[in-house]
Amino acid sequence: MNFDFSPALISIKVTLIATAVVFCIGLATAWRMANYRGRWQGLLDSILTLPLVLPPTVVGFGLLLLIGKRGPIGCFFRIFDVNIVFSWYAAVLAATVVSFPLMYKTAKAAFEQVDANILDAARTLGVSEWELFWKITVPLAWPGIAAATTLSFARSLGEFGATLMVAGSIPGKTATIPIAIYFATSGGDMRSALIWVIIIFAISLSVMVANNYWERYQIALRQGRLLNKSMKGSKG
């Protein structure tokens, strides 16, 4: 049996990097937008959410315009003699753009849930905005941020359309699991396709289930239920 495992490694590499990038950019954007009350709020929010509802081919097309030989980003990287199109960087980029709205939307909702009075209380105690963000906002919004990260991870892992357009399907280089499934199926190799389907199914399901349980635990913790229980336990 000569089963090629390279799609798994590529998928994991691409997904982890994309999730890390989305985590940082998405969190910063969500924080900024949660506090923004300007005239362009509705329009900006729509633009940031757009990749969620656009067909992946449209996203792919747009990215090609940006990172192609004549695109602004493509031109910039050509200075260093780096070609992004059809490299695994392009796969990371596609996964990032497509999963960004999930991180942004979910994290923003979590930030907006944080009681404004609690933040104001911290301000009157003389605590800087930066410290406030990391010590109050992020911990209080953490269940939501964790959910946002899980969703982004799952979406990155499943990304197919835009990735195919900008990164292609070079075996051992840019062929991720979803792409491997597509080409195995179209080539009649149903056995390989099924193995990949089962693998991706297992990863996605276990990540989502773990997240659900963890979130419930966090909420219980916040409401003081678990703490009460453990304290009663230690007393008795």
Added chain:
Amino acid sequence: MSLEVDLRKKLAEFNLDIRFSCGEEIISILGASGAGKSMLLKSIAGLVRPDEGRVVLNGRTIYDSAANVFATPQQRRIGFLFQNYALFPHLTVAQNIAFGLGRLDKEARRRRVMEMLEKFHIVELKDRYPPQISGGQQQRVALARTMAVDPEILLLDEPFSAVDVYLKNQLQKEMFDFLKQFSGPALFVTHDIDEAYRLSDRILVLHRGKVEAMEDKANLFRRPPTLAGARITGCRNLAAYTRLNEYEIEVEDWGNIRLHSEQAVPLERGFVGIRSHHLYQIETADQVNGFPVWIADTSDAPFRMTFYLKIGAPPASPEDYHLCWEVARPRRQAILDRTPPFYVQLDPAALFYMND
């Protein structure tokens, strides 16, 4: 220790336009909900930016729109106690109190936290989380957290609005004892008349963003200067009057009665008021300001009872009344048993006059 406030801010419903100053004292800010009370506190604390004005705290200008000065809430050293206490739910009581003490070194911080825990009698709660402790304990933790950073002024935003009645009295007493020791101005926002009276010496009445009155509490309740001030301080008998001579007025809305007043009548036309406990039952109508009355309606409270009275003629409906009269409960039956009309007197010394 002083605070000077002069603020203007456009709001959706009305404009905030407030000017007052105070020293080392407790001031209640009394107003209906939506009068701009919380907005005023937040503007002083720097949590909201006013459109223009000036705020000076102990000689330090913390806001001045003309000079483009706007100190951040972090720089102002203003203690703010929120309605729901706004404790950090993910931190223990001790961590909550230590939160504003980042500048101190570890040992000094520990000592300061311990000092606060002892001062507010919450040492045994130090490792608990806010959701695990009672409302009264939360108030103490919130005060301890605020006082730990040694503020120059305290702003309290309806601190008792979320607690049960039986706990309220106890918390008010605790708060009062604490505020007496505090050296600095304390502004205390409430919509509860009793609370304002109990906790402060002077009361600022806020109505639709404007200062209606700022007076010694006894004066304010005896003679509110404006109609809105009278309503907010709980006066229910208010009507327009016309002056007849220096000590007599006619009140059309109370059945065209003539009233004698001990205080000289200030204006040709204006508003007159009398509190519902300044009506007295009398035996005959021949006394000064005595009138025959019929009962139009009644309303019950646990310890007091309100009669809605019509002067001069039997009422056509429960809504057809001139005056509210409050009596203690035990007298209720004796009054109800009388065949109407009976007689009441409007205390000539208790009449007060207001502008619109």
